[in-house]
Amino acid sequence: MDEQERPKTTDDQAKGMSRRQFLVTSGYAVGGAVLGGVLGYLLPKRQEAAPPAAPAAEGNDYGQALMFFTQEQFSIAQAATERIFPTDENGPGAKELGVAYYLDHQLASEWGFNARDYMQGPFFVGEKVQGYQGRLKRRDIFQIGLREMQNYSQSQYGKAFVNLTEEEQDAVLTAFQNDEVPVTTISASGFFSMLRSGTLEGVYSDPLYGGNKNMAGWAMRNYPGSQMSYTQIMDKDFTKVPPRSLKDHVAHS
Amino acid sequence: MAKKLPKTDVVIIGVGWSGGIIASELTKNGLSVVGLERGRERTTEDYFMVHDELRYALRYELMQDLSKETITFRSNEKIRALPMRQYGSFLLGEGLGGAGVHWNGQTFRFLPYDFQIRSLTEERYGKNKVPAEMTIQDWGITYDELEPYFDAFEKMAGISGEENPLGGKRSSPYPTPPMIQTPSMKRFADAASKLNLHPFTMPSANLSTAYTNPDGISRAPCQYCGYCERFGCEFGAKADPVVTVIPVAKKTGKFEIRTHSNVRRILHTGGKATGVLYTDITTGEEIEQPADIVVLTGYVFNNVRLLLMSEIGKPYDPASGTGVVGKNYAYQVMKGSAMGFFDDAEYNLFAGAGSLGMSLDDYNGDNFDHSELNFIHGGNISFTNTGQRPIQNNTVPEGTPKWGKEFKAQSLKYANRVLKVGGQGASMPFRHHYLDLDPTYKDAFGDPLIRITFDFEEQDRQLAKYLTDRCSEIMQEMRPSLMESLKELGPYEIMTYQSTHNTGGVIMGSDPSASAVNNYLQMWDMENLFVIGASAFAHNSGYNPTGTLGALSYRAAEGIATYSKKGGILA
Numbered sequence A: 001m002d003e004q005e006r007p008k009t010t011d012d013q014a015k016g017m018s019r020r021q022f023l024v025t026s027g028y029a030v031g032g033a034v035l036g037g038v039l040g041y042l043l044p045k046r047q048e049a050a051p052p053a054a055p056a057a058e059g060n061d062y063g064q065a066l067m068f069f070t071q072e073q074f075s076i077a078q079a080a081t082e083r084i085f086p087t088d089e090n091g092p093g094a095k096e097l098g099v100a101y102y103l104d105h106q107l108a109s110e111w112g113f114n115a116r117d118y119m120q121g122p123f124f125v126g127e128k129v130q131g132y133q134g135r136l137k138r139r140d141i142f143q144i145g146l147r148e149m150q151n152y153s154q155s156q157y158g159k160a161f162v163n164l165t166e167e168e169q170d171a172v173l174t175a176f177q178n179d180e181v182p183v184t185t186i187s188a189s190g191f192f193s194m195l196r197s198g199t200l201e202g203v204y205s206d207p208l209y210g211g212n213k214n215m216a217g218w219a220m221r222n223y224p225g226s227q228m229s230y231t232q233i234m235d236k237d238f239t240k241v242p243p244r245s246l247k248d249h250v251a252h253s
Numbered sequence B: 001m002a003k004k005l006p007k008t009d010v011v012i013i014g015v016g017w018s019g020g021i022i023a024s025e026l027t028k029n030g031l032s033v034v035g036l037e038r039g040r041e042r043t044t045e046d047y048f049m050v051h052d053e054l055r056y057a058l059r060y061e062l063m064q065d066l067s068k069e070t071i072t073f074r075s076n077e078k079i080r081a082l083p084m085r086q087y088g089s090f091l092l093g094e095g096l097g098g099a100g101v102h103w104n105g106q107t108f109r110f111l112p113y114d115f116q117i118r119s120l121t122e123e124r125y126g127k128n129k130v131p132a133e134m135t136i137q138d139w140g141i142t143y144d145e146l147e148p149y150f151d152a153f154e155k156m157a158g159i160s161g162e163e164n165p166l167g168g169k170r171s172s173p174y175p176t177p178p179m180i181q182t183p184s185m186k187r188f189a190d191a192a193s194k195l196n197l198h199p200f201t202m203p204s205a206n207l208s209t210a211y212t213n214p215d216g217i218s219r220a221p222c223q224y225c226g227y228c229e230r231f232g233c234e235f236g237a238k239a240d241p242v243v244t245v246i247p248v249a250k251k252t253g254k255f256e257i258r259t260h261s262n263v264r265r266i267l268h269t270g271g272k273a274t275g276v277l278y279t280d281i282t283t284g285e286e287i288e289q290p291a292d293i294v295v296l297t298g299y300v301f302n303n304v305r306l307l308l309m310s311e312i313g314k315p316y317d318p319a320s321g322t323g324v325v326g327k328n329y330a331y332q333v334m335k336g337s338a339m340g341f342f343d344d345a346e347y348n349l350f351a352g353a354g355s356l357g358m359s360l361d362d363y364n365g366d367n368f369d370h371s372e373l374n375f376i377h378g379g380n381i382s383f384t385n386t387g388q389r390p391i392q393n394n395t396v397p398e399g400t401p402k403w404g405k406e407f408k409a410q411s412l413k414y415a416n417r418v419l420k421v422g423g424q425g426a427s428m429p430f431r432h433h434y435l436d437l438d439p440t441y442k443d444a445f446g447d448p449l450i451r452i453t454f455d456f457e458e459q460d461r462q463l464a465k466y467l468t469d470r471c472s473e474i475m476q477e478m479r480p481s482l483m484e485s486l487k488e489l490g491p492y493e494i495m496t497y498q499s500t501h502n503t504g505g506v507i508m509g510s511d512p513s514a515s516a517v518n519n520y521l522q523m524w525d526m527e528n529l530f531v532i533g534a535s536a537f538a539h540n541s542g543y544n545p546t547g548t549l550g551a552l553s554y555r556a557a558e559g560i561a562t563y564s565k566k567g568g569i570l571a
C-alpha cells in the first residue's frame, strides 16, 4: 500500500453500532423475533462499545505481580522475551507489553502443570515424529531453562544474562535455539521454542492474561481483537478497525 | 455390581453430529432414545467470551482432556507406539455436540468416484494401477443411492453454497445462497478462471443468511467474526448439533441426554447387543443401560476402541490382511500448498468464517487423467478466509529469522498480506495402516488406549508434490511479490495440526469378510449394533468428511427405524 494512502475505517465499526441497529442490519430479527442464542448475548447490560481504553495509570496495574517466578527468573524472562520481540519503530516490545507477567501467570496455571496433557508413564525416548515424551512439566522446564541461561551467560561472559549487551543476549538465545548449550535435563532448543511461542502468546493474547498491555500488540498489526461482526467490511478493501478486548463483553451491573 | 436401569429402545454412545442426527431422526419416529455423552452439556451462552484465541485455539478449551484419554502412535510395526501427550496433528471432540461444535463448517459431498473407487480405477487404468498393498475397496453404496441423504443433511444444516461444476449430480440447489465473496477470494477465483479451472464458493455450514430448516429450527446468519475453527459460535450461525438436531430430539420428549457418562463396554449375549456399561464420572458409579438397539457414535477412535474392548467383530490382522475391526485407517495429505506474500495489497484477513472460501475440483478424485501419474485420486484445492488470528499467524518470508527485530517487522508487515492456496489430499488405505489396542498405555479408567500405526506412503509424497505444483500455478497467476511452496512431504508426524479428518476402522462394504458394517452402518456380526461416523469410510477423499458422514448418518437412521420394526440384516 502506498504510504500516503490512509487506511479506510468504517464508522459503524469504529463507533460501535447500537444493539438494535446491529440486530436489524445483521438480519437477526426474523419476523419480529430475535433468534435463539443471540438473545442472551445481545441483551445483557453490556457496556456500549467504548473507544479503546486509555492506558492505565502507571503503577496501578495490580495484575503485575508474581505468582510463580522468583525476581531473578522474572528479570531473565523479561530480558529474553524483549530480545525475541523487541521495541522498535513499529511499537512496544515484549517488556512494555507485559509478556514476562503473562508467562509467570501461565506457568502458575494448569498449563504450567500440564494438567490437560497425558503425563502417565511409562516414559520412553521416542522418535522425533512422536512428539514430546518427557516427564517434566512446563514449569520445571522454565525453571531449568532460565537457570541454564544464567549459567551459560556466566560461563561465556562472566556476567548475568540481564547484564549482557543485546548482542551477547542474542548469542545466548541463539545457542539455545541451536542446541549448542550442553544441558542434559532438558532440550535447549525445546526450551527456546517454548520461550518463543510463549512470547508471541503474551504479545497477542487478550490483555486479560497479563500481556498485550492496552491492546498495543494488536494495534501494531491492525488486529481488531474481539468484535461482534465484520459483515459490513467483508467485500471491502483493507479496513482499519480499532481493537476491542473481552473486557467489553462482560456484563457490568 | 453395576446399577441396572430400565431398558430403552435405543442407546447412543457419544452425542456429536452422528449421535445427534440419529437421536433426532429416531425420536421423530417414536423411539425412546438415551444419549450417553462423556463430556459436559453445552449451549451458545457458553461462548460469550469465545473470542479468546489463547483459551480456545491454543489451550484447546473445547477438546478432549488428554490427561484422561489419548491415542498412541507409531509410524510402523517395528517402532514402539508412544502416547500423543499433547495436541498436534488432530483435535478430538468431547462434550455435547462433539467436534461439531468447534469445526469450520466446510461441508462437501464426496465424489461419485469415491464410492466405487476400486472398480472405477481398475476400469479406467487396469488392475495394475492399484499397488498390492493399497487396500482400496468399493463402499457398497453409490453416490446416487446416497444423494437423498446428502440432501437431507444439507437442508437440516442450511448449507450455503453454489453448485460445484465438477461434483456429483444434485437433486436440489443448496438451501441458502453462497457466502460473501471477499477481494482476496476474488483474486483466487480470477486466477483460477484464467487457468481454465472451475472455482466455486466453498459450501458452508456458516449460514449466509437467516434460515429455517425443515425441522422448524431458525438460525441467524454468520457475522464473519473470525473465531470459528476451534471455537463455538455464540450466534448459533454455524450449524452444530447443539443448535440443530439435538433440540429437535429433545422436543419430542423421547430423548434423554446423560452427560458425564463414559461408556466403557458394549454388553452382548448370543451375538446380540443387550446394552452398555458406563461410568458416571461425577460419582464413579458403574451403570448398566439395557437397550434393544445400540448405536456407537463416539468418533473413529472410540468406535474402534469400544468394539475391540467389548470383543465384538473380528479384529484386523495386518499380517494376514484378514479381520475387519481396525482396518483401513486413513488420514489426509494437507501439506501440498503454495503461499504468496503480497506487497501490492492488504486484505481484511483478521475477519472471516470457518467455511469462507473458494475451491476447485479439477485435481480431485478422477477428474483428471492419472495414466502418467504415480498415484490415484487427488485433492480439493482451496483458498480460505477463515480469520487470521494473531498468535497462530506470523508467517514471514523464508530466510527471515524466527525471532528478533527483523522477525517482528516482517510479521507485522505481512499480517494481512499472506494468502495461501492449499490442497486437501485424499488418503488411500494401506494394508499396514490400522488401529488396534495399545498393549502398554491406559486411560484414566485403566482401559487400553487406541493405537495408530500410520505413515505417509510414496502415493502421498507424489500426490503432495502434484498438488503443490497445481497450487503454485494458481498462486503464480495471483501475482504475489514472493511465493513459497512445499519442498517435500516428509514423514507423518503427530505434532503439527493437519486435519481432524481421521477415517476408517469400522468400514462399510457389501462383503462381510472385507467390511465391518453394511451400507446402513449395521454390524454384519451383530444386527442390533450400528456404528456411525467417518469410521465407516473405506478410504479418505480429498474433502472434509462431515457432509458425507452426515449423509451416512441419515441413511443409518432410516435403517435403524426399519430395523426396529422388522429386525434382521438390512442389506
Ligand SMILES: Cc1cc2nc3c(=O)[nH]c(=O)nc-3n(C[C@H](O)[C@H](O)[C@H](O)COP(=O)(O)OP(=O)(O)OC[C@H]3O[C@@H](n4cnc5c(N)ncnc54)[C@H](O)[C@@H]3O)c2cc1C
Binding pocket: B013, B014, B015, B016, B017, B018, B019, B036, B037, B038, B039, B091, B092, B093, B094, B095, B096, B097, B098, B099, B100, B101, B102, B103, B104, B105, B106, B107, B108, B229, B230, B261, B262, B263, B264, B297, B298, B299, B300, B302, B354, B355, B500, B501, B532, B533, B534, B544, B545, B546, B547, B549
Ligand atoms: C478444529 C476442527 C475443524 C474441523 N473442521 C471441519 C470442517 O470444516 N468440515 C468438516 O467436514 N469437518 C470438520 N471437522 C471434523 C468434524 O468436526 C467431524 O467430522 C465431526 O464432528 C465428527 O462427528 P462425530 O459425531 O462422528 O464425532 P464427534 O463430533 O467426535 O462426537 C463424538 C462424541 O462422542 C463422545 N464419546 C466418545 N467416546 C465416548 C464414550 N466412550 N462414552 C461417551 N461418549 C463418548 C465424545 O465426547 C464426542 O462428544 C473439524 C474438526 C475439528 C476438530
Ligand code: SF4
Binding pocket: B205, B206, B207, B221, B222, B223, B224, B225, B226, B227, B228, B229, B231, B232, B233, B234, B235, B236, B237, B238, B352, B353, B354
Ligand atoms: S465466523 Fe460466523 S459461523 Fe463462525 S463463529 Fe463467527 S459468526 Fe459463527
